[in-house]
Amino acid sequence: MKVFLKYIIQIIAVTLVFAFGIQYFSDNGFKQLKNSRYNDWANILNGKINSEIIINGSSRGFVGYNPVIIGDKLNLSCFNLSFNAGSYNLQQSKFDIYLKNNKTPKVIIQNIDLAYFVKSTKLPDEEQFYPFIYNKSIDSLTTKFDNRFSLFRTIPLLKYNQKIKMLEEGVIANFSNPFEKNVKTIQGYCPQNRIFKVDYHNLSRFPNLTFKAENKHEILLLHDMINFYTWRLHKDAKIIFVWMPEYKLRLTKSFDLKRESIIDELNLIQKKDKNFLFIDMAYDEMSNHTQYYYDTFHLNEVGSNLFSEKVSMKINEFLN
Amino acid sequence: MFFNSIAFAIFLPIVFFLYWFVFNKTKSTQNALLIIVSYYFYSCWDWRFLFLLVFSTFLDYYTGIQIEKGKSEKSRKFWFWLSILVNLGFLGIFKYYNFFAASFSELLNSVGLKTSPVLLNVILPVGISFYTFHGLSYVIDIYYKRIKAEYNFIDYSLFVSYFPLLVAGPIERATHLLPQVKVKREFDFEKAKEGFCQLVWGLFKKVVIADNCAIYANNIFDNYASMDSFSLILGAVYFAFQIYGDFSGYSDIALGVSKLFGIDLLRNFNYPYFSRDIAEFWRRWHISLSSWFRDYLYIPLGGSKGSKLMQIRNVFIIFLVSGFWHGANWTYIVWGLIHATYFLVLLLLKKNRNNFGKIRISWNVSSAKTIGSILVTFAITCFSWIFFRSLNIYMALDYIKRIVSFNFTLDSFKEHVSFIIIIILPYLILLEWNNRNKECPLFDRFSKIKVVITILFILLFGQFDIQSKFIYFQF
Numbered sequence: 001m002k003v004f005l006k007y008i009i010q011i012i013a014v015t016l017v018f019a020f021g022i023q024y025f026s027d028n029g030f031k032q033l034k035n036s037r038y039n040d041w042a043n044i045l046n047g048k049i050n051s052e053i054i055i056n057g058s059s060r061g062f063v064g065y066n067p068v069i070i071g072d073k074l075n076l077s078c079f080n081l082s083f084n085a086g087s088y089n090l091q092q093s094k095f096d097i098y099l100k101n102n103k104t105p106k107v108i109i110q111n112i113d114l115a116y117f118v119k120s121t122k123l124p125d126e127e128q129f130y131p132f133i134y135n136k137s138i139d140s141l142t143t144k145f146d147n148r149f150s151l152f153r154t155i156p157l158l159k160y161n162q163k164i165k166m167l168e169e170g171v172i173a174n175f176s177n178p179f180e181k182n183v184k185t186i187q188g189y190c191p192q193n194r195i196f197k198v199d200y201h202n203l204s205r206f207p208n209l210t211f212k213a214e215n216k217h218e219i220l221l222l223h224d225m226i227n228f229y230t231w232r233l234h235k236d237a238k239i240i241f242v243w244m245p246e247y248k249l250r251l252t253k254s255f256d257l258k259r260e261s262i263i264d265e266l267n268l269i270q271k272k273d274k275n276f277l278f279i280d281m282a283y284d285e286m287s288n289h290t291q292y293y294y295d296t297f298h299l300n301e302v303g304s305n306l307f308s309e310k311v312s313m314k315i316n317e318f319l320n
Numbered sequence: 321m322f323f324n325s326i327a328f329a330i331f332l333p334i335v336f337f338l339y340w341f342v343f344n345k346t347k348s349t350q351n352a353l354l355i356i357v358s359y360y361f362y363s364c365w366d367w368r369f370l371f372l373l374v375f376s377t378f379l380d381y382y383t384g385i386q387i388e389k390g391k392s393e394k395s396r397k398f399w400f401w402l403s404i405l406v407n408l409g410f411l412g413i414f415k416y417y418n419f420f421a422a423s424f425s426e427l428l429n430s431v432g433l434k435t436s437p438v439l440l441n442v443i444l445p446v447g448i449s450f451y452t453f454h455g456l457s458y459v460i461d462i463y464y465k466r467i468k469a470e471y472n473f474i475d476y477s478l479f480v481s482y483f484p485l486l487v488a489g490p491i492e493r494a495t496h497l498l499p500q501v502k503v504k505r506e507f508d509f510e511k512a513k514e515g516f517c518q519l520v521w522g523l524f525k526k527v528v529i530a531d532n533c534a535i536y537a538n539n540i541f542d543n544y545a546s547m548d549s550f551s552l553i554l555g556a557v558y559f560a561f562q563i564y565g566d567f568s569g570y571s572d573i574a575l576g577v578s579k580l581f582g583i584d585l586l587r588n589f590n591y592p593y594f595s596r597d598i599a600e601f602w603r604r605w606h607i608s609l610s611s612w613f614r615d616y617l618y619i620p621l622g623g624s625k626g627s628k629l630m631q632i633r634n635v636f637i638i639f640l641v642s643g644f645w646h647g648a649n650w651t652y653i654v655w656g657l658i659h660a661t662y663f664l665v666l667l668l669l670k671k672n673r674n675n676f677g678k679i680r681i682s683w684n685v686s687s688a689k690t691i692g693s694i695l696v697t698f699a700i701t702c703f704s705w706i707f708f709r710s711l712n713i714y715m716a717l718d719y720i721k722r723i724v725s726f727n728f729t730l731d732s733f734k735e736h737v738s739f740i741i742i743i744i745l746p747y748l749i750l751l752e753w754n755n756r757n758k759e760c761p762l763f764d765r766f767s768k769i770k771v772v773i774t775i776l777f778i779l780l781f782g783q784f785d786i787q788s789k790f791i792y793f794q795f
Contacts, residue, residue, distance in 0.1 A: 001340060001507050001509075003509050004507070004509050004512045004513065007509075007513055007516075008516065010768070011516075011768060011771055011772060011775070014768065014772050015772050015775045015776065018772060018776060019776060019779060022776075155779070156779070157776065157779040157780055158779055158784075160780060161779060161780060161781070161782060161784060162740070162780075162781065162783070164739055164740060164743075164780065164781075165739070167780070
């Protein structure tokens with residue numbers, strides 16, 4: 001029996017060494033990979049960002065705000081912390097992890113839209129966390145959404161199960177950059193070099209309204225988010241909420257009815273709080289031009305650059 | 321509790337520990353523990369069916385003794401037929417009643433008599449076909465005085481309900497399993513090591529081969545009407561690997577687990593896709609069932625002796641019953657008939673016993689011929705799987721019709737061939753081919769390296785998100 005147990009232990013030990021070795025090699029490749037969301041996470045967790053301006057949002061924030069342009073225009077360091085496909089709760093969690101490891105920013109640019117108010121119940125784009133599952137902050141975030149992450153911590157390679165392409169990319173990342181355009185990030189921002197294509201599935205998701213929505217839940221959430229930042233930032237820090245340009249197909253009567261009370265509330269908060277600014281660019285001139293979008297919801301690289309310049313000018317007026 | 325579940329990964333080491341360290345004093349304590357855990361294992365599906373299992377066990381135990389004790393032939397016959405009829409009765413009610421009722425009603429409807437069948441709303445108890453056949457072989461063997469009746473109820477119960485083979489075989493024989501159950505098992509390192517290797521290989525075949533191929537096979541079969549010929553051929557090939565990985569994987573895990581407890585089970589698969597003809601295929605595929613039918617049906621019917629007409633009849637009966645054993649559906653029956661036709665050609669040409677020897681390959685013409693016959697056998701097997709996998713005969717025929725329409729697109733290749741498949745199928749084929757003379761490809765030379773690589777493959781390529789059943793559980 002002893003010999004058998006020794007045999008089993010040997011098999012397990014050798015398997016673990018190989019499995020953890022391959023996993024480490026891939027994880028490490030991702031962490032070191034410049035201009036990637038993995039490297040952005042590594043920098044966040046290692047306290048290497050420390051920007052004066054933080055941009056937060058979901059996928060629209062992720063692809064729409066160019067922090068290089070915004071930083072240059074405002075003469076402040078800037079980083080895009082947006083959580084691709086993540087709603088307000090995930091954006092808050094990500095911001096908390098950022099604050100835990102980095103200096104508190106002076107300015108927050110929070111992107112909002114109608115999708116912002118829908119709570120994320122699943123962890124989108126979960127692969128971005130794979131190289132960091134042994135980090136306590138990441139662990140508490142991921143396991144809250146998905147129990148599999150506890151298994152990922154204990155069973156090596158399981159996180160790369162059925163994701164051979166990703167494992168391969170991680171290994172290659174140790175030597176060269178395996179990512180092509182539209183995946184690379186610049187200070188957290190992910191420019192999309194794509195042409196316009198109508199996303200009917202997204203358009204059809206929007207409710208058809210005939211009367212002004214009360215938006216009690218949404219208004220409550222707005223206050224929550226503002227309080228969230230107020231409690232965490234310094235007294236004189238600026239909180240700026242931005243509604244990005246929406247593509248014209250979205251600008252319907254229903255759209256207006258749905259967001260009217262939200263806009264009213266934001267304007268009201270702005271009146272009361274000198275450190276709060278709301279910029280509504282939903283109906284900006286950009287809305288009429290397909291060359292600025294890759295679908296009806298997201299700006300492409302050209303659009304995001306133009307938008308970043310425009311929004312920077314408005315923020316500049318507010319800051320000075 | 322599936323063999324590929326976390327629950328089983330916890331269950332097995334606990335039972336292993338208890339078996340060798342706590343209950344290892346005598347054969348009785350070992351058997352008592354195995355019975356308790358076997359009943360627990362079975363109750364994890366549905367505890368209500370435990371009653372059926374216990375009843376079936378008790379029935380065959382009691383009738384076996386009565387047959388042996390029977391003073392007159394009449395009394396022996398009575399107990400024998402009681403056991404056969406009750407066993408087959410349960411199987412008939414749970415598995416075949418609805419099929420016969422619906423088919424009979426359809427027949428009446430087709431001649432103008434409007435009827436609606438009275439169907440039973442019952443779930444098929446897991447493994448009923450397997451443990452019923454255990455019991456049947458035991459009773460038949462006692463009746464024909466091939467074995468003695470077992471008087472120790474615990475030992476007999478273990479023979480029927482031993483958890484590794486309880487739900488999907490292999491279908492054991494009393495002559496093989498009972499003698500092992502009746503002695504205290506001593507730990508044997510080589511056997512346990514082989515068992516572990518077999519368990520790992522079985523798990524690989526299930527979660528890597530079967531479950532990955534299932535994704536493609538299901539997609540192609542579910543959407544066959546929109547697929548081109550190449551995709552449909554791929555669908556049949558994927559299903560061939562799915563069912564092989566699924567069932568032989570289960571058998572390997574069962575055999576491996578059993579070896580860990582010092583008990584050898586009957587080998588159920590012997591690399592069937594390396595068969596050189598269909599007769600050899602049936603000597604290598606689901607061996608415990610094929611040999612069961614051979615010994616308890618084919619040979620009593622006369623086998624390959626007697627007139628040509630008798631031989632043809634016997635072949636059709638055995639394959640028809642074999643098809644029907646798999647399920648109450650015409651597709652299984654046609655599948656059986658197709659194999660009967662394949663086999664009959666060999667039988668009539670007196671070539672059904674040609675390929676008994678080992679497969680030897682070298683650089684010569686005869687080897688090319690061997691490889692050719694392996695590929696042809698695999699191709700005709702895949703053809704028959706189309707019926708096995710299809711929901712009904714019409715679907716199978718339409719599927720075949722679409723294959724022979726010969727329309728091919730390159731996109732379908734990209735869509736239905738993945739990087740994972742390109743890695744795992746050659747790994748399976750190469751390892752099994754190189755070790756085709758061994759029971760487990762991971763055992764023996766370079767065992768540790770092969771086991772480690774296979775475990776890494778399981779971690780990387782295994783399907784864990786889906787709680788997939790083993791196909792043969794439904795039989």
